[in-house]
Amino acid sequence: MEKKESGLRQFVRRHQKYGPVLFFIGGFIWDSLTLGRIDRLYDRTILCSYLVCLTACLYVFNLADDGKWKNTWLERYLDYLPLAIQFFLGGLSSAFVVYFSRSVSLSKTVAFFVILVFLLFANELFKHRISNKYLQFGAYFFVSFTFFAFFIPVLIRQMNTTVFMVSGVVSLAITLALIITIYVVSPSTRADIHLGKMLAIIASIYVFINLFYYFNLIPPVPLALDTGVAAYRVERDNDRYFVSYEKDEWYKFWRNNRFNYIYKPGEEVFVFSSIFAPTHLEKSVAHLWKWFSPHTRQWEEIEKIEYEITGGRDDGYRGYTYKNNMMEGDWRVEVITAEGLVLGVIDFHIHVDSTGVPRQLTRQAF
Missing domain, CATH: 2.60.40.1930 (Macroglobulin (MG2) domain)
Structure with a gap:
C-alpha cells in the first residue's frame, strides 16, 4: 500500500516552482531584520551556522539522485532541501546588504545589489533552477567569499587588501573541496557536469569579485x-x-x-x-x-x-x-x-x- 504524503509535502510539491525563490527572500528579510553587527556573537553564530547548513544541504541534495539516502531518515526530508538551500543562500546574502547598508555611499554598493538581484532571480533564468549544479556552486562560492571577507578581519582584528585576498583563498579552497568531494562520490553529478567547466566558473567568479574590490566597486569590508x-x-x-x-x-x-x-x-x-x-x-x-x-x-x-x-x-x-x-x-x-x-x-x-x-x-x- 502506497504511503500517503503529508499535507506539508503536498503543498511543497504543488508550489515547488516558486518555493525556492520565496525561501530565498524569506532568508534575506529575516536576517535583514535581525542582524546588526558582524562582531556580535549572535551574528557570528547565525552566519556560521548558515554556511555550515548550506554546505551540508548541498552535499545531501547532490547525492540524493544516486539513492544514497534511500531507506534512511534523511529520505523523508529530501523534498525540502531546495527550500533550505535557498533560505540559507538568502540569509548569507543578506549579511552583505545589512553591513553595506550602513554606508552612505550607495554608489559604491550598487554593483553588489546587481549581483544580489541576479542571485534572487537566477532560478528563473536557468532551465533546471536549483537543480542546476553550476548555479548551486557558483552561488555557494559567492556567498562564502562575502562571508569570509567580513568574518576573517573580525577574527584577526586586521583589515587590508591581503586579508581580503586571504578570505577569497579560504572560500575558494572550501568550495573546491565540496565540489570535488561530491564529484568523486556521486555518479549522477559526474554525468550532469563537466568538471573543467565548473572550475572555470568558480575561477571567473573569484577574478570578478577581486576586480570589483580593486576598482572600489565593493567597499573595504567590514568598515x-x-x-x-x-x-x-x-x-x-x-x-x-x-x-x-x-x-x-x-x-x-x-x-x-x-x-x-x-x-x-x-x-x-x-x-x-x-x-x-x-x-x-x-x-x-x-x-x-x-x-x-x-x-x-x-x-x-x-x-x-x-x-x-x-x-x-x-x-x-x-x-x-x-x-x-x-x-x-x-x-x-x-x-x-x-x-x-x-x-x-x-x-x-x-x-x-x-x-x-x-x-x-x-x-x-x-
Missing part, C-alpha cells in the same frame, strides 16, 4: 561609512561631536547636508564622518579633498588628511577635517583607508557669497 556631512562648524564636548550643517529638502532623504554650500571667504569648511568598525579593529583612514577643475574637466586632489579609528562603537567612530581658502565649484571628500580603498564620498558645491547665510542650519549631536 562602512555611517554618516558623512559637509558642515559649517564641528565642536567637540567630551565624547560628543556637535555638527552644524544645512539640512537638505525633506524629500532628498539620501543626503544629510544640502548640496549647495554657501561659503564666506576666509571661513572654514568642515567635513564630519562617522565610520563603523568592528570591536578592537584599528585602522588609519583619511579624508581626501578633491576639487573639480572646469579647465581640465577632471577631479584634482587638493589635500589628504589622515586620522586613526578604533572599532566597537555602535554609532560609528567619528572624526572630522576642515579647510579654508576654498575655490568655487564642485567638491568631493573621499573617506579612504590607508590602502586607498573608498569607504564613501561626501560631495557638495561651494558657492562663494560674502553676504549669504544658510537657510536651514541644524546643530546635531553625534
Whole structure:
C-alpha cells in the first residue's frame, strides 16, 4: 500500500516552482531584520551556522539522485532541501546588504545589489533552477567569499587588501573541496557536469569579485561609512561631536547636508564622518579633498588628511577635517583607508557669497 504524503509535502510539491525563490527572500528579510553587527556573537553564530547548513544541504541534495539516502531518515526530508538551500543562500546574502547598508555611499554598493538581484532571480533564468549544479556552486562560492571577507578581519582584528585576498583563498579552497568531494562520490553529478567547466566558473567568479574590490566597486569590508556631512562648524564636548550643517529638502532623504554650500571667504569648511568598525579593529583612514577643475574637466586632489579609528562603537567612530581658502565649484571628500580603498564620498558645491547665510542650519549631536 502506497504511503500517503503529508499535507506539508503536498503543498511543497504543488508550489515547488516558486518555493525556492520565496525561501530565498524569506532568508534575506529575516536576517535583514535581525542582524546588526558582524562582531556580535549572535551574528557570528547565525552566519556560521548558515554556511555550515548550506554546505551540508548541498552535499545531501547532490547525492540524493544516486539513492544514497534511500531507506534512511534523511529520505523523508529530501523534498525540502531546495527550500533550505535557498533560505540559507538568502540569509548569507543578506549579511552583505545589512553591513553595506550602513554606508552612505550607495554608489559604491550598487554593483553588489546587481549581483544580489541576479542571485534572487537566477532560478528563473536557468532551465533546471536549483537543480542546476553550476548555479548551486557558483552561488555557494559567492556567498562564502562575502562571508569570509567580513568574518576573517573580525577574527584577526586586521583589515587590508591581503586579508581580503586571504578570505577569497579560504572560500575558494572550501568550495573546491565540496565540489570535488561530491564529484568523486556521486555518479549522477559526474554525468550532469563537466568538471573543467565548473572550475572555470568558480575561477571567473573569484577574478570578478577581486576586480570589483580593486576598482572600489565593493567597499573595504567590514568598515562602512555611517554618516558623512559637509558642515559649517564641528565642536567637540567630551565624547560628543556637535555638527552644524544645512539640512537638505525633506524629500532628498539620501543626503544629510544640502548640496549647495554657501561659503564666506576666509571661513572654514568642515567635513564630519562617522565610520563603523568592528570591536578592537584599528585602522588609519583619511579624508581626501578633491576639487573639480572646469579647465581640465577632471577631479584634482587638493589635500589628504589622515586620522586613526578604533572599532566597537555602535554609532560609528567619528572624526572630522576642515579647510579654508576654498575655490568655487564642485567638491568631493573621499573617506579612504590607508590602502586607498573608498569607504564613501561626501560631495557638495561651494558657492562663494560674502553676504549669504544658510537657510536651514541644524546643530546635531553625534
